[in-house]
Amino acid sequence: MIAELVIFIILGIVAVSSAFAVILSKNPVYAVLFLVINFFALAMLYLVLSAQFVAFIQILVYAGAIMVLFLFVVMLLNLTGAIESLQDKLPAQRWLAPALGMVLLVEIAVVFLSGFFAQVPEASELPEGFGTSAPVGMLLFSRYVLPFEVTSAVLLIAMVGSIVLAKRRP
């Protein structure tokens, strides 16, 4: 238990500080790289929860695919020069954002203090193979086979659509 707690605290610190770094770094490339660290930290947190499948998906999809896309876009657009001019477009944000953040903090504090988590039952023994890809796969191909197939069709549409919109004029 102690080891788990230590790992959780370390991961939490990494996740929060990398998230701060994302919004504080001026260079967008750095920001994106910090985001990668953040995603990895989250994936680790999933692992701590025994959710192996979700953790790997997190790394594959977010840290892998989406971040690469982000990097590509950032580098292609080469925004370094434009950053300064973007800064004060919405001055109200400076005051609104911390205020809303405080509201959220208070909300969370209230939830904690109200004893909400006392209701959460003790974690029971996990079933065999919980959080691995096998039961997820079983569900996907049995009970949820239709949503799964429909998703594939949605992806096909997205692919065809992006090609249609992006290709050069015939």
Add this chain to the structure above:
Amino acid sequence: MDLIRNHILSILIFLPIAAGIALVIVPRRYAVFIRWFAFISGLVAFALSILLFLWFRSNMAGWQFEEFAPWIRVLPRVVEGETRYAINYHLGIDGISLFLIMLTTFLTPVAILASWRGITERAREFYVALLLLEGAMIGVFSSLDLILFYVFWDAMLIPMYFIIGVWGYENRIYASIKFFIYTLVGSLLMLAAIIYLGLQNPAGLTFDLTELVAADIARSVQYWLFLAFGLAFAIKVPVFPLHTWLPDAHTEAPTAGSVILAGILLKMGAYGFLRFCLPLFPEASVHFAPLMIVLGVIGIIYGALVAYSQPDIKRLVAYSSVSHLGFVVLGIFALNIQGIQGALLIMIAHGLSTGALFLIVGMMYERRHTRLMSDYGGVWRRMPFFGAFFIIAALASLGLPGLANFPGEFLVILGTFAAANWVYALLAASGVVFAAIYILWLYGNVMQGPVEKPEVEAMRDLSVREAFVLAPVVIFIVLLGVFPGVVLDRTAVSSEAILEQVRPDESRTSLGRGAWAIEVRGIGTHALRPKTDSPQPVPHFLVEGGEEQ
């Protein structure tokens, strides 16, 4: 023959519609064929309506020539072992519908013949519209299902809207939209009321008139439903404050359109009151009758006064309709047999006499291209033959005894005496005097006097076709004036049935049956003695020795 007899109403409705649809595929260049085809279809429909007249049994109460077919299946219910739909194709007529259908089939070929020369552009579509209109109008007069009635009532709007809007005069667009929206406002409220009424039926959802008249509707509900129905009908009649669409529509419509509008469409409002408002909402009808009587009287006098101040001949005739239809409203809401029978007579007579006047105005317009009274004068010298027709139509319109309008107006005034205050009767009677003023003023200005304008000099008398247009109308004006009994005999039972619905507790007698024609003409001494023995509804001062009663 039996096939025709059993389905004569459907044939009457769908024959013109089918003819209209058939015309669509005839190439436009066969203009002569198109005209004759439309005219002959109209004549065939008229011939069929004469069959209807001959087959009609005047002494039979209830509906005749009934036809029934299930139409829209909504919340079906089982009645006597068979499934009944809420909305059905249910047709049937009584004496009231009979003559309005005949008026329709008579005026339509007349209107077609009158458009021979006047309509040159897109003539095919014009005749199509007229024929579709005829089918829908006959449908209105023969529907016994409220939704079916509404369908014909609204569907009729579309061809009329186009007749005014496409083939009318300068201000046609404004007039046609006004006509459409006015009617739609009333009719949609009526639709809401119809649906509400249908769901009130204790035996389950139905829109069948024969079933709904038996339903007992709460008094407060009746008031609202009467107002919703009444608004639709009052707009159509038109009753006094709702009449403003009428002068525009009549003036801007082409001749055929004006004839149909005045001749038939206006009667639909009155027909609606008789067919639906009185039997369905008897308590509300009694409650609102004083109001309607006042509005009717205002209509009579207002219409006559405004007619007198019109420089435009067509507008003058249009306003005279407001006045005449005031009599109809007055007669209906007198809620006695004289009033209703009189109102029916006026409805038919007005269709003929005002129709004739619109035809006459149209013929003058075709020659001179103006409708201003001041542009004419002394026309009689150039067109004596035409003048003869004109004077008969004009005299009929002012209610000269022996011509169509007189018996009806007379009966309505009698009914008003019997039912309401004598003041109303007196005011209504003064309407006849006003009518004499504006009609004679019109005739004098247009026909008499010296010929001052060179254009008038150039006017030619009636062509053979035009004579054929006017002659039948004028003949019927005279016939109806001399033999009103032909109508009264056949409407008596139906009128009584309606009154039975409204005031079941009062004993009542028929004023119909044969002897009528003579009695109406012999008014001086012992007018209007009923054939039956019960003396009740006849105004006592009109019966010999009335004081002693």
Add this chain to the structure above:
Amino acid sequence: MTIPVSAADWIVINTELILVGTAMIVLLLDAFNRRISDRISPWITLVGVVGGLVSLGFLWGQEYTGFAGMLVIDSFSVLVKMAILFGTGLAVLLSVDYLRREELAQGEYYGLLLLSTVGMLLLTSSANLIMIFLSLEMLSIALYVLTGYARMRPRSQEAGMKYFLLGSFSAAILVYGVALIYGALGTVDLAGVAEALTAPGILSNPVLLAGAGLVLVGLGFKVAAVPFQMWTPDVYEGAPSPVTAFMSVSTKAAAFAALTRVLVFAFSDLSGVWMAVIWAIAALTMIFGNLVAIAQNNIKRMLAYSSIAHAGYILVAVASANQLGIQSIPFYLIAYTFMNIGAWAVVTVITRKGEEGVGLSDYTGLFWRNPLLAVSMGLFMFSLAGIPPTAGFTAKIYLFMAAVNANLIGLLIVAVVTTIISAYFYLRVTVIMFMHRPSEVSAVHVPIAAYVAIIIAVVATLWLFLFPNSTQAFTEAVWRMGL
């Protein structure tokens, strides 16, 4: 292991399978031989659509549940699916010459059109919140692309972008709602939801209410109900006309089927809450759509607002939530499909290359240039206004009867008054077409495929008025069945 797909499952999705198969053929053909594909892909698509209709014919009057209750086939969904397929078929007929005129690629267009249709069909059958979300995404993503399909035209691009951004946003809201409902009830099955709602005290659960509200927002966006209608005029105006024709009827049909299933069947125990909300939305939608439509001089925008208004009318049926109301929805959708696509067909024909000529003034004196076209358009306008003898009238009386039966007199009066208002702007089109004379009497060129589409729409509009029973008798089963 084997994938457990039973015979019933295959039957439930057979229509969708036919269309997916057709879409694959069209897409692959385009990849292999563009010349042939350009010539025959619309006809392949039509064959697929007709095949889908035939398969629905076999399902007529039957009831199936497939995929562990995720999809259901009942008379309600079969009828709505027919409406959708009629919409697709007519849109294909309009597209043939449109794509050629605008010089747009053919293969992908029909592929996307078909896949979007499949999404709609699935949405109509969905009895599971996850399936509702997925099929909504399926139809939407294809539509985003189709809206921006004329990518050389900035208007179309803009419309595609707008639709995409707002649509994604609404989809996110919907998912959030689904998640909350799952949190509150522990199920995403509509049947399960209905059952869970019978538990005592559950109805006042704020999480449940928030979830249901968010789902309502997501679906309200798709049917273009006020206040989620902002995207409609711009998207309808910018998108290629046949696409607009398609989405104005088919999307609406599918989304209304889902809305009805969710509200009336799954959340029926919650009706005390949503009834008032739907009442207000329906009234606002009718008033807003009709009032704003009056001010439009661009026919595409006018029809867009008219489409918003019609969403309001259908919501009246949803609000009444009784037998008559449920029966009237499929009928209204089918009638609306024909009359509205008919109107858009005329718009497509009148419009010139590059979506020019969409002002009302371009219709001046159409009667004198092409009477058949003008009369058809007139018929569609009267039908949309609900004036007999048209299908639109029959649809309206069903609706009014449902409202009276549910004692929604206030809503009925709003519907009646707005119908009168709507008559004004529909009439305006007829005035311009019939009563004004054209400045130039040039004939209007009408491609044969478009003529066929218009004639089908005319015949159907009249037919549904004369013989409405075929659909009605059939939908009576819906109410007895429940979910």
